[in-house]
Amino acid sequence: MSTGTQTEVVMPQMGVSVSEGTVTKWLKQQGEPVALDEPLLEISTDKVDTEVPSPGEGVVTAILVPEGMTVEVGTVLAIIAPEGAAAPAEPVPAEPAAPEPEPAVVVAPQPVAPALEPPLQPAPIVAPPPPAGDGDSDGRTFVSPVVARIAAEHGVDPSVVPGTGQGGRVTKKDILTFIESGAAAPAPMETTETLPAAPSAPLPEAPAQVPTSPPVPAVLVARPISPQPQAADDELAPGETVVPITAMRRGVMEHMRRSVDTSAHVTSAIEVDMSRVVSVREQLKREAKAAGGVSPTYLAFVARATVETLKAYPWVNAQIRGEKIVTRSYVNLGIAVSLDEGRGLIVPVIRNAQDLNLLGIARAIADLAERARTKKLLPDDVQGGTFTITNPGGYGTFHGTPIINQPQAGILGTYALVKRPWVVQDELGQDVIAIRPVMNLTLTYDHRLVDGAYAGGFLRDLRERLENWSDEG
């Protein structure tokens, strides 16, 4: 927030579910000038990795959170003061013996009223000032019994859920919607991994860098990161190396574990003769080359056929929400994208995929994949998926059993397209062996919701659609 003379840079809220972020890199150092909206630092959250543009213009007078540290959303990361501004550039040592500032001043690291909609762009949300005067009556502090129970069951911190009830209270609907949004990668309680090895507390030092100004001293409520790691784990055997767990990796870990604990995973597979798709694709490739435009990948064909098939199998596109089964008239199609260097996996979502034709889907996939790899995804891009496709076939694998992307009911795996001896019938109705491009598809489904016969029907119809690809596709 701007105090008139200086601007605080806070950890932005990258989507409703994200409660904390890790500073991965400072692009400006203390004392360097920075322009408005100029990239200031890079952060990593369990949803997205992104750059944070500067919310103000001037000089970086203080960097309060070092690289590698994970702090809660809303925590002040740096101070920017106007160039040549009178006093504040001179960092005045904070009262050294003030490890426990008056509690009243401790700015809740959580933005008080996170917007319902995630921010459109990862610009830092300027933490709104705490509501004047009525700190106590902030309804968000009350958690109803049912919300507490759901939060505990899903490992969600209710204070990160946007509330629509009285006084901003988090209602049952709010938390269910939040969990359904796939957001609820639970806020981890221990974040030792990004700490520099030296356990000597960096925390008390940080405030010393802060130029004085009334609200500041409390700033570093950056969660006191437990400086006592499990001793046994710390001892490395020869040849072992420690790699810090990134927020992204931790999100993946928790998401995978929770999915396996939640759904009854079953995988069915089917073989698809892709001859027709191959020939249609060759044709479209030529057209794309000639006319310019997008050339659809096999994944785009499968995605298009999947979206169409889901219409007849709404429960594969459904969700178990509390005591209810919720189906949709739309498909928000997640496409699993792996990131380089084992940085993890992200599932950007094509919204309303049912409205896109083959080339529309091809374009959407290319766009999302590109932005996922270049860290340009917006929070909205990774939320609200209703069904997911994962495509490990590029590596030549021919079968797999993916894990469902909660809270969805199914995930489709697409595998390598290989030429195989294939029994077909010739014009005389006699069996002959032909060489056909064959692709394995798997549907992993939540057997609580989807029966085996239903899943089989889905795969059969999907194969039918691909083998007899129609040009309207």
Added chain:
Amino acid sequence: MAEKTYLQAISDGLRQEMRRDARICVMGEDVGLYGGAFKVTNGFQEEFGAWRVLDMPLSETAIVAGATGAALMGLRPVAEMQFADFVSCAWDHLVTVAAKQHYRAGTPIPIVLRLPSGGGFSGGPFHSQNPESSFAHIPGLKVVCPATPADAKGLLVSAIEDANPVLFFEHKHLYRRIKGDVPDERYTIPFGQARVHRAGDDITLVTWGAMVYTADEAAGRLAEDGVSVEVLDLRTLIPWDRERVLDSVRRCSKVLVLHEDTRTGGFGAEIAATIAEESFEHLDAPVRRLAAPDSPVPFSPVLEKAFIPQVDDVVAALRELAAY
């Protein structure tokens, strides 16, 4: 199946049972020659004779005591109070004798008390009460409060079959105002099974008797707000359908308990307490009660309207819950 008024359904059900079972007899003030204060037993004396449709002296004590004795001797009396309010005159016989006889001496008392109850027509403090909770508190008595014609008939048959004293509260305001399809044949509706009057999943509204209609109209208004209210008609208070109520609460997580009886110690308190005990971790808002204030039922039509929960009152309570 024919469309009948609530009153006609009770009358027909009673007549059908009397034709089937000679042990069933009717006792009450003016039930015979006059056909009952509300004409429920009109023509019964002509059909069944003066000994099975017995005009009694102006003494509720005598009616309930006489019915209790007749039941002890093997009959199945269905006694009528002209107004439910007057059953208090028979409190001792009902509560001290009828309710405890089976427990104390092993002899069941299969009597039914028909109790025209409820207000809404300016009947004043003696002719408008809903005293069901007083008797729900007495172990050994069963309490039935039908809201629809079909339920009234089926529950009356069950009440007559039941081996215990049953208080059958007939809401006077429903007598001729509510019509519905009623099967011609004999059927029973088991006690302790609530009826989903309107399905919903945002707020559970538990009620019974005439309030079912008030609740339904209010729920319709909430639907316009996009809030879906489930209206549960308990049908019987003793026993009451805890499972269905708790099940609905677990889905909706917000509850309004509505009754026409006064608030303090009303049966709604029992329901609210049970919900808090059994479903605490499913609640997303405090359990709300809406009931008449703790005062006698006023005579003045304006005051009576302020006294009995109206659709607007229910709408306001539901909106508060929805917003919570």
